[in-house]
Amino acid sequence: MKQDFTNLLTGRQSRQGLWFAPLLVAIAIAAYLALSAPHFVGSENLLNLVAQAMPLTITAIGQMFVVVVGGLDLSVGSLISFTTAILALDGPGYLLIPAVLAFAVLVGLINGLAVTRLNVHPIIATLAMQYIVLGVTRTLRPVAGGTVPPVVLKAVNGFVFGVPMPVFWGLLVLLVGWMLLHGSRFGLHLFAVGGGIASGNEQAARNFGIAHKRITLLAYVASACFAALAGVYLAGRIASGDPNVGLGFELDAITAVAIGGTQLSGGIGSLQGTIIGALVLAMLSNGMNLTNVSPFLQTAIKGSILLMVVGLQKRKLIGL
């Protein structure tokens, strides 16, 4: 029992990484905020918190798939902006929504092909894609504006059976993310590919007959699709297209993934950790806004927490 708890605390005997300690950090932050900011525990603010945390959570879950196979995706921020720009083109929702998803798949495919077939380093491949998508977005919509199809607005801001829509979004990404990473063969194969890379034998997964290039490619496609989903959600929130709305999302997403105990060398990670990481970041900005902490200081605190939490994670913990 005691052993189990130690293992949980240190992330041993599990490939889910160190997610339990960040959970304690999240609880500590929540407790602190509840005591120092009376508005924090109000149902209005909590719902607001969920609504605010949603796009980052969605993006971070996508990012996590790429990180588990030992990659990084820097193009997600631009892709979010692009998605809002497309949705604000004043067209019918039944055309625009499939269009953004199709574009996301295309971006993911190009990222994945550049990494697996051209052997471009993931940071460079997705950095290039970040610029490309940003350029296209700014050409399309140099400044914020336009209107988003009503269906998108309803899907983000509406209620079903009196329950606000963000709750359903949360359940959906939770379910899909869990299925993909922990419940499916795809998820297992992601871990297999990442584990091989992290232990210095990229061919290891291939020896088991796993198409490691295809799995890596699909991870980038998943990341892009989740980013597009976050873009749809944000477009619903701001009700327009904004070429800058996704700015910095890629780094926040990587921060959330890292705080949640997913190892950037690949092979170790969990969905719950990533969600906790995104919540920690969201609570920090929400709570510090409530307690009037300067936004500049907030950024410095964010950096400190990232360094602290990741510093606690021993890379060699499970022999990777």
Add this chain to the structure above:
Amino acid sequence: MSSLIRLSNISKSFGGALALDAVSLELKPGSVHALMGENGAGKSTLMKILAGVYQPDGGGIFRNGHSISFVNPKEALEFGISTVFQELTLLPNLTIAENMFLGREPRSTLFSIDRRRMNTDAKDALNELGLDLDPETLVSELSIAERQFVEIAHGIKADASILVLDEPTAALNAADVEILNTHIRRLRDAGKAIVYISHRMDEIFRICDTVTVLKDGKLVGTRPMSVMNPSSLVSMMVGRELQDLFPVRSKAFGDVLLEVRHFKIGAGTKPFSLNMRSGEIIALAGLEGQGQQRFLRSLIGQFQPFNGAVTIKGKPLPLPVSSASGIRQLRSMGVGFVPEDRKEEGLFLGLSIADNIAIGLHAACSEISLAENHRQRIEKAMASLNVKAANARVIVSSLSGGNQQKVLIGRYLAEKVDILLVEEPTRGVDIGAKAEIYKLLRNFATSGGAVVVLSRETVELIGLCDRIYVFHADTIVSEMSADTVSEQNILNAALNAEAAIERE
């Protein structure tokens, strides 16, 4: 009886070196087929072709008279060929069960894995091998022997008709080997064909019924085990006439350059002593992993021995040598270390020949001193090495294995060291380059240097060296003069020591 699978005239070359030259192998159901040969004879290459890891350059694979081919391990598995490789290939971040079923997981719905079935099946497979392990344990938590058994359980679980075991017992103790043998017999009786690669002679005679011997990538022959005995098998393995490969030995030895006394590799191993004079080439021989490499690497600080006294050119070398600065320390004493794996440990593959040689010359200088380009010394070195390349700016990775090896050795020759510690001087090198490397090393010795050679190729040790130290169980069991010794003597010394220890 018809064969399960037939490999016919398989050829395969890597770079310029021919690893397999028209080798044929026929596997019959209900048999255990030993595949024997020295390291580098082509056993592993042949098995990797059978497992779909490599594709043959020539020849074919036939099943029931039909030609078949596979482009990856998965396809080979679908043809019922399952391989347990010598190197561990399990993924450390997956559980035992996940490793065993990876790539062919039982599904409950379209996407999801039937974990319960996977775990119970894995548990059954482990139980069959007498292993009491939780299938949900991560492989990173297992010992090396446990991992080896999981690999074997994995191979058996694949429902394969052909099972290749590449040195499955290397990490196992005698009791585990016995368990493994029981299972091999059971699989044989179930009509499977098993290919068994091992260096342990006694195991081969205990469980195999046919033996195929490879040498230098060529087929020596296939015989039923019943007509063989250990000495006839050994002579099949080593029975090659020594060609005119080796330079003549000088006999003019000078002062003692290296002296090792009361050296204990581990706390419980027997101490040994050795010495080497200038002009001399000594060999460290023995079966795989008997301490010869650990001894050599403890001189450069990559292994910490128990204790001992080492004197280099009259100066004591304090043990243990620091792993961080050991190589630098030895270099300042005039000792160069040529590592076994030139690609991983020795060369900077992306740099030019000149840079690879100059790096040795620079290493002796201070970190902020100007980097001379040493053009003349490099040109001289290239000429004396006879490297086949257009000029010194050619990138090393584009050279053949033999030329790469010459560049690596050339780095130390250009540096003017007195003692060379060389691991596997001719690994993966064709016969012509081998002769040239032998000549380089011999010339180095005759001009006043001394060389320690560690090699798995016994022929090379006899032909190249002056004296041979045979290692077993982390100590020296025999010292021989190379001009009177035969391969059989060395193998017998190494094997008999093993037998003697087993009798104890």
